[in-house]
Amino acid sequence: MSTVAETTTGERSSARRSEKKAGLSDRTRGERRLGWKLAGPAFIVMLLVTFYPIAYALYLSLFNYRLTDPAARKFVWFQNYITSLSDPLFWKATGITAFITIVTLIVELIFGMAIAMVMNKIVLPRKTLRTVVLIPYSIITVVSAFSWLYAFKFDTGFFNHWLHFLSFGAFDPTYNWFGGTWSSLTIICLSEIWKTTPFMSLLLLAGLAQVDRSMEEAAEVDGASWWQRQVKVVFPSMKAAIMVAVVFRALDAFRIYDNPFIMTGGANNTNTLSMLVGQTTVSQAEIGMGSALAVLLFVFVLIIAAGLVRLFKVDLTGGNK
Amino acid sequence: METNKTKWGLAGASVPIMLWTLIPIVWIVATSLKSTTALADQQQNVFGNFWPKSISWDNYSLIFTGGAKDLFVPALWHSIVVCLVATLISVVLATFCAYAIARLDFPGKKAILITALTVSFFPVIAMVTPLFNLWRILHLFDTLPGLIIPYITLTLPLSIWILSAFFQQIPWEMEQAAQVDGASSWQAFVKVVAPLAAPGVFTTAIIAFFTAWNDFVFSSNLTAARAQTVPAALNSFTGASQFTQPTGAICAAAVVVTIPVVILVLLFQRRIVAGLTSGAVKG
Incomplete structure (x- = not known):
């Protein structure tokens, strides 16, 4: 941001010397105009395609409005919000979403860090590993969901047979993973973890690459163990990267939709908030209620974002200076 | 010697990472190559119902030329x-x-x-x-x-x-x-x-x-x-x-x-x- 500082001091000093002022402010004004001419269209399109729908949702959420009966549309103030917030189904979906977010975040942080550390130091299959790790990122989430669904289904899958073999016959090969809430959630989380850990480990790897090697070596000379070196030197110096990865992942996980939709369709209490919004809007055609739920989800995401950013004191735009 | 050991240790650690990444991909390819009967019958597949004994392209013809x-x-x-x-x-x-x-x-x-x-x-x-x-x-x-x-x-x-x-x-x-x-x-x-x-x-x-x-x-x-x-x-x-x-x-x-x-x-x-x-x- 040094350029801004230069301009302001430049402007201040030029106020005294009027001759210089004309030239400088002309140039500054021209640059500003050109800047907005170039950046403006993208900015306006971005606002139009995102903030307009959100504003429209805010408006619609104040109506009792069913698509199948548009004539009965009625302004009801905050009735939809009161109904949602007092509905146990809403809180159940919120709980499930929070559970998935927390579990996947913790597992991915540990797993992503381990993978990043191997990628950082590895010599031999270096390029192959880096390429292979990126593959899940490029797979469509729905495809990943189907792959894990079919792998764990007891009729078409292989996983039960492998577990049966590895446990010397103790595991029942006809176990139905999709018959209960917790076993279903396990597979949903596994698929989500598989798909998104690569992104996490890449962010962490970029952080690891910036750790000062000499500090780590100094700690080693001083007799610090491997674990002490990680905890006292490596993790603190890549704190920013860890925080950014956590914020990105938490906000992404909270809007989970594809995996549970494909695997359970919300059966066995595995409905997430995003799925609830979709069902209310499309299957039940309750536009007013769906909008209220959408706004609530949006508010949750804002709260999480604000909370995490404040907690970690991260400047997400830091890299883009 | 120490570095050599680390080198092999890391190469060893990369194996489970790559397997974990690749198995779901190989699995979906394997399933796409199973005939309708192989999908319903474990006896026609190997490695614990993973890979089909005989490869079938039926599924591909189904999506490109079939129903x-x-x-x-x-x-x-x-x-x-x-x-x-x-x-x-x-x-x-x-x-x-x-x-x-x-x-x-x-x-x-x-x-x-x-x-x-x-x-x-x-x-x-x-x-x-x-x-x-x-x-x-x-x-x-x-x-x-x-x-x-x-x-x-x-x-x-x-x-x-x-x-x-x-x-x-x-x-x-x-x-x-x-x-x-x-x-x-x-x-x-x-x-x-x-x-x-x-x-x-x-x-x-x-x-x-x-x-x-x-x-x-x-x-x-x-x-x-x-x-x-x-x-x-x-x-x-x-x-x-x-x-x-x-x-x-x-x-x-x-x-x-x-x-x-x-x-x-x-x-x-x-x-x-x-x-x-x-x-x-x-x-």
């Missing part, structure tokens, strides 16, 4: 058209925007970047409800433009963000140096600026395309039959009769849409990594 053709082939075209158009619009707009952010000094620069970041965290489903209603009024429901517009929400902020980070690393002084050396501004642009900026623009386009290609929320809620993209179509596959599962056909279709993307990753691995992590970690 599932009318569902899959149009969906494939819709995906390609919608994702390419959304990517093109976003990258063009973002290139101007990012150039201005990287090179010019104007108020509101930071606001644009923060808006882009905020928008990319939007819960996309929250946009579905208002669009669902609006598209019905505007007759955009179940049309290709009705998908391209929301896809720009996914691709534009991402493109602005990644491209600004790329452009900020470009040594722009070289443009002036070329002009000092007697090149016209057009020559300086074509010979110096464009080659420097092109890799960033290209990488951004790939990442934006991936993001649009992955979408399921918009396409499953804002289309019905005429504009479905592949992820939504995969979900609406049905078996040959009402008593058979569409497992094989879904896996074959999944493999078809996965291969081109995996090839892109293999070819441009380093650039994609640079793009994904740019701007995020330097703080």
Whole structure:
């Protein structure tokens, strides 16, 4: 941001010397105009395609409005919000979403860090590993969901047979993973973890690459163990990267939709908030209620974002200076 | 000796990582190669119901020439058209925007970047409800433009963000140096600026395309039959009769849409990594 500082001091000093002022402010004004001419269209399109729908949702959420009966549309103030917030189904979906977010975040942080550390130091299959790790990122989430669904289904899958073999016959090969809430959630989380850990480990790897090697070596000379070196030197110096990865992942996980939709369709209490919004809007055609739920989800995401950013004191735009 | 030990230890550690990454991919390929009878009968498969004893291409003929053709082939075209158009619009707009952010000094620069970041965290489903209603009024429901517009929400902020980070690393002084050396501004642009900026623009386009290609929320809620993209179509596959599962056909279709993307990753691995992590970690 040094350029801004230069301009302001430049402007201040030029106020005294009027001759210089004309030239400088002309140039500054021209640059500003050109800047907005170039950046403006993208900015306006971005606002139009995102903030307009959100504003429209805010408006619609104040109506009792069913698509199948548009004539009965009625302004009801905050009735939809009161109904949602007092509905146990809403809180159940919120709980499930929070559970998935927390579990996947913790597992991915540990797993992503381990993978990043191997990628950082590895010599031999270096390029192959880096390429292979990126593959899940490029797979469509729905495809990943189907792959894990079919792998764990007891009729078409292989996983039960492998577990049966590895446990010397103790595991029942006809176990139905999709018959209960917790076993279903396990597979949903596994698929989500598989798909998104690569992104996490890449962010962490970029952080690891910036750790000062000499500090780590100094700690080693001083007799610090491997674990002490990680905890006292490596993790603190890549704190920013860890925080950014956590914020990105938490906000992404909270809007989970594809995996549970494909695997359970919300059966066995595995409905997430995003799925609830979709069902209310499309299957039940309750536009007013769906909008209220959408706004609530949006508010949750804002709260999480604000909370995490404040907690970690991260400047997400830091890299883009 | 110590380093040699570490070297082999790390090589050993990479094996489970690669297996964990690859097994679900190999599994979906294996399932797509199973005949209808092999899908129902474990005796016809090896490695604990993993790989079929005899390979069958039935599922692939089903989605390209057989009963599932009318569902899959149009969906494939819709995906390609919608994702390419959304990517093109976003990258063009973002290139101007990012150039201005990287090179010019104007108020509101930071606001644009923060808006882009905020928008990319939007819960996309929250946009579905208002669009669902609006598209019905505007007759955009179940049309290709009705998908391209929301896809720009996914691709534009991402493109602005990644491209600004790329452009900020470009040594722009070289443009002036070329002009000092007697090149016209057009020559300086074509010979110096464009080659420097092109890799960033290209990488951004790939990442934006991936993001649009992955979408399921918009396409499953804002289309019905005429504009479905592949992820939504995969979900609406049905078996040959009402008593058979569409497992094989879904896996074959999944493999078809996965291969081109995996090839892109293999070819441009380093650039994609640079793009994904740019701007995020330097703080």
